[in-house]
Amino acid sequence: xxxxxxxxxxxxxxxxxxxxxxxxxxxxxxxxxxxxxxxxxxxxxxxxxxxxxxxxxxxxxxxxxxxxxxxxxxxxxxxxxxxxxxxxxxxxxxxxxxxxxxxxxxxxxxxxxxxxxxxxxxxxxxxxxxxxxxxxxxxxxxxxxxxxxxxxxxxxxxxxxxxxxxxxxxxxxxxxxxxxxxxxxxxxxxxxxxxxxxxxxxxxxxxxxxxxxxxxxxxxxxxxxxxxxxxxxxxxxxxxxxxxxxxxxxxxxxxxxxxxxxxxxxxxxxxxxxxxxxxxxxxxxxxxxxxxxxxxxxxxxxxxxxxxxxxxxxxxxxxxxxxxxxxxxxxxxxxxxxxxxxxxxxxxxxxxxxxxxxxxxxxxxxxxxxxxxxxxxxxxxxxxxxxxxxxxxxxxxxxxxxxxxxxxxxxxxxxxxxxxxxxxxxxxxxxxxxxxxxxxxxxxxxxxxxxxxxxxxxxxxxxxxxxxxxxxxxxxxxxxxxxxxxxxxxxxxxxxxxxxxxxxxxxxxxxxxxxxxxxxxxxxxxxxxxxxxxxxxxxxxxxxxxxxxxxxxxxxxxxxxxxxxxxxxxxxxxxxxxxxxxxxxxx
Ligand SMILES: *[C@@H]1O[C@H](CO)[C@@H](O)[C@H](O)[C@H]1NC(C)=O
Ligand SMILES: *[C@@H]1O[C@H](CO)[C@@H](O)[C@H](O)[C@H]1NC(C)=O
Ligand SMILES: *[C@@H]1O[C@H](CO)[C@@H](O)[C@H](O)[C@H]1NC(C)=O
Ligand SMILES: *[C@@H]1O[C@H](CO)[C@@H](O)[C@H](O)[C@H]1NC(C)=O
Ligand SMILES: *[C@@H]1O[C@H](CO)[C@@H](O)[C@H](O)[C@H]1NC(C)=O
Ligand SMILES: *[C@@H]1O[C@H](CO)[C@@H](O)[C@H](O)[C@H]1NC(C)=O
Ligand SMILES: *[C@@H]1O[C@H](CO)[C@@H](O)[C@H](O)[C@H]1NC(C)=O
Ligand SMILES: *[C@@H]1O[C@H](CO)[C@@H](O)[C@H](O)[C@H]1NC(C)=O
Ligand SMILES: *[C@@H]1O[C@H](CO)[C@@H](O)[C@H](O)[C@H]1NC(C)=O
Numbered sequence: 001x002x003x004x005x006x007x008x009x010x011x012x013x014x015x016x017x018x019x020x021x022x023x024x025x026x027x028x029x030x031x032x033x034x035x036x037x038x039x040x041x042x043x044x045x046x047x048x049x050x051x052x053x054x055x056x057x058x059x060x061x062x063x064x065x066x067x068x069x070x071x072x073x074x075x076x077x078x079x080x081x082x083x084x085x086x087x088x089x090x091x092x093x094x095x096x097x098x099x100x101x102x103x104x105x106x107x108x109x110x111x112x113x114x115x116x117x118x119x120x121x122x123x124x125x126x127x128x129x130x131x132x133x134x135x136x137x138x139x140x141x142x143x144x145x146x147x148x149x150x151x152x153x154x155x156x157x158x159x160x161x162x163x164x165x166x167x168x169x170x171x172x173x174x175x176x177x178x179x180x181x182x183x184x185x186x187x188x189x190x191x192x193x194x195x196x197x198x199x200x201x202x203x204x205x206x207x208x209x210x211x212x213x214x215x216x217x218x219x220x221x222x223x224x225x226x227x228x229x230x231x232x233x234x235x236x237x238x239x240x241x242x243x244x245x246x247x248x249x250x251x252x253x254x255x256x257x258x259x260x261x262x263x264x265x266x267x268x269x270x271x272x273x274x275x276x277x278x279x280x281x282x283x284x285x286x287x288x289x290x291x292x293x294x295x296x297x298x299x300x301x302x303x304x305x306x307x308x309x310x311x312x313x314x315x316x317x318x319x320x321x322x323x324x325x326x327x328x329x330x331x332x333x334x335x336x337x338x339x340x341x342x343x344x345x346x347x348x349x350x351x352x353x354x355x356x357x358x359x360x361x362x363x364x365x366x367x368x369x370x371x372x373x374x375x376x377x378x379x380x381x382x383x384x385x386x387x388x389x390x391x392x393x394x395x396x397x398x399x400x401x402x403x404x405x406x407x408x409x410x411x412x413x414x415x416x417x418x419x420x421x422x423x424x425x426x427x428x429x430x431x432x433x434x435x436x437x438x439x440x441x442x443x444x445x446x447x448x449x450x451x452x453x454x455x456x457x458x459x460x461x462x463x464x465x466x467x468x469x470x471x472x473x474x475x476x477x478x479x480x481x482x483x484x485x486x487x488x489x490x491x492x493x494x495x496x497x498x499x500x501x502x503x504x505x506x507x508x509x510x511x512x513x514x515x516x517x518x519x520x521x522x523x524x525x526x527x528x529x530x531x532x533x534x535x536x537x538x539x540x541x542x543x544x545x546x547x548x549x550x551x552x553x554x555x556x557x558x559x560x561x562x563x564x565x566x567x568x569x570x571x572x573x574x575x576x577x578x579x580x581x582x583x584x585x586x587x
Contacts, residue, residue, distance in 0.1 A: 052135035052144040052313075052323050054330040055528070057556045057563040059149045061102055066186040067095035073182040076118075076167040081225050084166035087183075089124060091158045097189035103157055104186040105129060107146045111137035115177025117314040119259055119366065120167035122183065123228050126217030127156055127370045131257045131332040133312040134167070135325060137177040146330045150185070152372070156215045157185070166227040212372035216243050218254070218354050219368035229257070229366035232358045235287065240355035243371060247349050247381045250425035251374035251432075252339035254354065256367065258293055258307045259332055263362035266316075267291045268309050268442060268457050268485060270362070272400050272409055279405055287360040289442045289457070290396055290411045293367060295337055296355045298345065301391040303337030303417055306438050306459050308483045308509055316487075317503050319548040320532040324569055327509050327528055338434035338465045339371070341421030344384030359394070378426035387431075391417040394438075405450040414439035428469050437462040448490075455487040476516045484508040494537075498544070503534045524558040525585070547571055557583045 069092065074085040092098070105122070107130065115137050122130040135144045150157070169179055218241045219228040230239035245252065260267055263285035273286040293305040310333075311326040321329065346352045356367045376382050394415035401408050415438055422431040442457040461481040468474045488504040508529040515522040534548040549570040556563045562583035568576040 050138075050140070050142050052142055052321075052325055054146075054325045054327070055552050055554045055565050055567060056331070057526075057554070059102065059104055059147060060561060061104075062188050062191045064097075064101075064189045064191055066104070066188045067092050067097075068184055068186045071163055071183045071185060072165060073180070074165060075178050075180050076120075076169045077171045077178040078169070079166075080168040080170045082168075083223060083225055084123075084164035084227070087163045089161045089163045091160070092187050095187060095189070099190045100154070100187045101151075101190045102149060102188040103151045103154065104188070105146075105148045105150045106184045106186060107132070107148075108143065108182045108184075109134060109145075110141065110143045110180040111135070111177045112141035113137050113139060113176030113178070115169070115171075115175050115179070117312045117318075118167050118169050118179065119227075119261065119312070120165065120179075120181070121227050121229060121257075121366075123164045123166075123217070123219065124153065124156055125159070125161035126164075126219050126222070126228060127153065127215050128217075128219060128228070128257050128334075128368055129153060131259055131334070131366075133310075133329045133332075134179050135330075136313045136318050136322070144325075144330065148331055152211050153215060153370075154211045155213050162222070164222065164228065168227070210374070212251075212253070213375040213377075214246065214373040216245070216371040216373065217368075218243060218371055227366065229259075229368045230356060232356060232361050232365040232367055233363045235359060235361050236357075237361065238355050238357045239367070240353050242351045242353050244349070244351050245346060245371070245373055246375055247347050248376045248379050248425070249343060249347060249373045250340075250376045250382050250423050250427060250430070252343060253372045254295065254303070254337045254339050255370045255372060256293065256295060256303075256305055256335045256337060256356075257332065257369065258305055258335070259310065259366045260291070260307070261364050261366065264291065264358075264365060265312070267360075267362070269444065269453075269455050269487065271444065272398065275400065275402050275407060275409070278402070285362050287362055288398060288411060289409070289444060289455075290360060290398075290413055290440065292359045292394060292413075292415075292438075293365070294357050294359065295369070296357075297339070297342055298352050299355075300342070300389060301417065302339060302342060302389075302419065303434075303436055304394075304415060304438065305335045305337075306440055306461050307335070308333055308459070308481075309457070309485050309507065311505070311507065316505060317534045317536075317548070319534050319546065320503070320505060320550060322572055323574070324530075324550050324552055324567060327507055327530055333509075336463070337436075338419075338432065338463075340423060340432040340465075340467075341389075341419035341434055342386055343382070343423050344386050344421055347382060347384060376425040376427070382423055382425040384421055384423035386419065386421040388418070388420045391415075391419075402446070405446060406448075407446050409444040410442070412439070412441045428471075431468045433464075433466045433468075435462075435464045437464075451491040453487075453489045455485070457483075457485040459483040474516070476514070478514045478516075480512045482508070482510040484510075497539050498537060500535060500537045503532075505532045506530070507532075522559050524556065526557075527553070527555045527584075529553050555584050557585055 072087040272288045276286045295303045310328040313321045396413040399410040417436045420433045464478040466476045486506040490502040511526045530552045532550040536546040537544045551568045554565045565579035
C-alpha cells in the first residue's frame with residue numbers, strides 16, 4: 001500500500017543524491033527499476049532508438065556559412081563535488097566577418113552503461129548559458145544533441161572568458177555510465193556584411209529591443225567544487241550576490257535559471273505536512289504543493305518565478321522520456337524579470353544585492369541569474385527614479401480534507417508585482433512599467449487507501465513591460481504563459497501475486513508573446529503538449545511486462561516562420577512523426 005501511495009518517491013530520478021541519508025531505501029528500489037528496464041530493452045524485438053531528443057522548433061539561421069569553434073570535450077565520471085571542467089574562451093578571431101546575426105551553442109552528449117539522469121550547467125564568465133539534464137544511458141549506448149540560440153549573450157561572447165561546465169556524476173559497479181559531453185559554438189555572419197547585430201523590429205523607444213551591452217553573473221564565484229548555482233535548501237534559506245553596474249545603464253533585465261531536485265524534484269506532488277504526520281509517513285516530502293522563487297533587490301521584492309514543471313529524464317518512469325524527452329529537460333527555460341524601473345536605486349556606483357529564496361522549499365533548488373545591462377554610449381551617467389512598487393505577498397489558499405490515507409488537497413494562489421520607474425539617458429526620459437501577474441491551482445486526490453493518486457495543476461504566468469517616451473510613443477513586450485500538468489498513478493493488486501501500475505502524464509508549455517511598437521507588432525504563439533502512459537505488470541518483485549507510449553504535439557506560429565511536429569512513440573520506437581512549417585493560425 002505504501003508502495004503505491006508514494007509512486008513519486010519510488011520512481012523518482014534522485015539524480016543528485018550521492019550519499020543520501022534519508023532515502024536510501026528508495027534509491028535502492030529506483031536502481032533495481034532501472035536495471036530491469038534495461039534488460040527488458042535488450043530483449044525487445046525492436047532495437048531501441050539510440051538517439052534521444054527533445055521536440056523543439058529549429059533555430060532561425062541566416063544563409064551564411066558559420067564560423068564554428070570546438071570548445072571543450074569532457075568525460076564526466078567521478079565529478080560529484082569536483083571543480084567544473086574549464087576551457088579558455090576567446091571570441092572568433094579568424095572568422096572573415098566579425099558581425100554575427102545568430103550564435104548557436106551545440107552540445108553533444110554520449111553515454112553507455114547504467115546511470116541516473118544528472119543536471120548540468122554551462123557558464124561563460126560566470127554567466128549561465130545553458131541548464132540541462134542528461135539523457136539516461138543504456139548498456140548499448142545512447143547519444144543526444146542540444147542546440148540553443150545564445151545570441152542574447154552577444155556582448156559576453158565578444159570577450160575573453162573562462163568557460164565552465166559542471167555535471168556532478170559518480171560511477172561505481174552499479175552505476176557505470178560516464179557522460180561524454182562536447183561543446184561547440186557556431187557564429188553565423190550577417191547576410192549583409194559590415195552590419196552588426198540588429199533586431200528585426202525597429203522602434204521609436206530606441207534601444208529597447210536590441211541585445212544587452214554587458215551581462216553580469218549573479219552566480220557563485222569560482223573557484224568551487226560544485227556548480228556555480230546557489231543552492232536553496234529550505235523555506236528560510238536566502239542566497240545572495242553583490243554586484244555593481246556602470247552608471248550609464250538605461251535598461252536592465254534579470255534572467256533567472258531555476259531547477260528543483262531531491263525532496264522538491266516533484267514539488268507539485270508534495271502532500272501537506274498534517275497529512276504526512278497523521279499517517280506516520282516517512283521519507284515523504286511535504287510542505288504542500290506550492291512553490292515560488294522570490295527575487296529581491298536590496299530587500300525589495302522585484303519579481304517572482306512560478307516555474308514550469310520540467311520533468312527530468314528519470315522522472316516518474318524513465319520509460320516515458322525515451323526516446324522523446326520531457327519538455328524543457330534538455331534546455332530548461334529561464335525567466336526574465338525587468339529591472340529597469342529600479343535603475344534609479346542602483347545607478348549610484350555602489351554595490352547592490354540580488355537575493356533568491358523559495359517559498360516552502362525543501363532541499364534543494366539550484367538558482368542563479370544573469371543581469372543583462374544596456375549602456376548609454378553617448379553619456380557616462382544616466383539617472384532614474386523608482387516611482388511605484390506594488391508587491392504584496394502571494395495569496396495562497398490551501399484546503400485539505402482527508403480521512404486516513406484518502407483525501408483531497410487543494411491550493412490556489414495568485415499574486416502580482418508591478419513596478420514603475422523612469423530613466424533619463426540620451427534616448428530620452430523613458431518610463432518603464434513592469435507587471436507580473438500569476439495564478440496557480442493544484443488539486444491532489446488520493447483514493448483507494450493510497451493506491452490511486454491524481455494531480456492536476458495549472459500555472460498562469462503573465463509578464464508585461466511597457467516603455468513610454470514623453471512623446472507618448474510606447475513599446476511593449478507581453479508574454480502569457482500557461483503550464484498545465486496532469487498526473488495519474490494507479491496501483492492494482494490483480495491477485496495471485498500479480499500487480500499492475502499505471503502512470504499517465506500530460507504536460508504542457510504554452511506561451512503567447514506580443515511585442516508592440518509604433519512600427520509594428522511581433523507576435524508568436526507556442527503550444528507544446530506531451531501525453532505519456534506506462535503500464536507495468538509485476539509478479540512480486542519481478543517485472544512481467546512493461547509497455548509505454550508518448551505522444552507530443554508542438555505548434556509554433558510566429559511572424560517570421562511557423563513550425564509544427566507531431567510525434568508518437570511506443571516502447572522506444574517512433575510510430576508516427578510528422579513535421580512541417582505550416583501555421584495553425586494567422587499571427
Ligand atoms: C584574449 O585572449 C587571446 C588569446 O589568449 C589573447 O591573444 C588576447 O590578447 C586576449 N584579449 C584580451 C582583450 O585580453
Ligand atoms: C561591423 O559592423 C559595423 C557597423 O555596424 C562596421 O562599422 C564594421 O566595419 C563591421 N565589421 C566588420 C568586420 O564587418
Ligand atoms: C502513528 O503513530 C502513532 C504513535 O506511534 C500511533 O499512535 C498512531 O496510531 C499511528 N497512526 C497511524 C495512522 O498509523
Ligand atoms: C471531506 O471529504 C468527505 C469524504 O470524501 C466528504 O464527505 C466531506 O463533505 C468533505 N468535507 C469538506 C469540507 O469538503
Ligand atoms: C494572463 O493573460 C491572459 C490573456 O490576457 C488572461 O486571460 C489571464 O487571465 C491572465 N492571467 C493572469 C494570472 O493574469
Ligand atoms: C487565474 O485568473 C484568471 C483571471 O482572474 C481566472 O479566470 C482563472 O480561473 C485563474 N486560474 C487559476 C488556475 O486560478
Ligand atoms: C491512462 O492511459 C491509458 C492509456 O492511454 C488510458 O487507457 C487510460 O484511460 C488513462 N487513464 C486515465 C485515468 O487517464
Ligand atoms: C510494446 O511492448 C509490449 C510488451 O512487451 C507489447 O505487448 C506491445 O505489443 C509493444 N508495442 C509495440 C508497438 O511494439
Ligand atoms: C497534431 O496533433 C494535434 C493534436 O493531436 C492535432 O490537432 C493536429 O491536427 C496534428 N497536426 C498534424 C499536422 O498532424
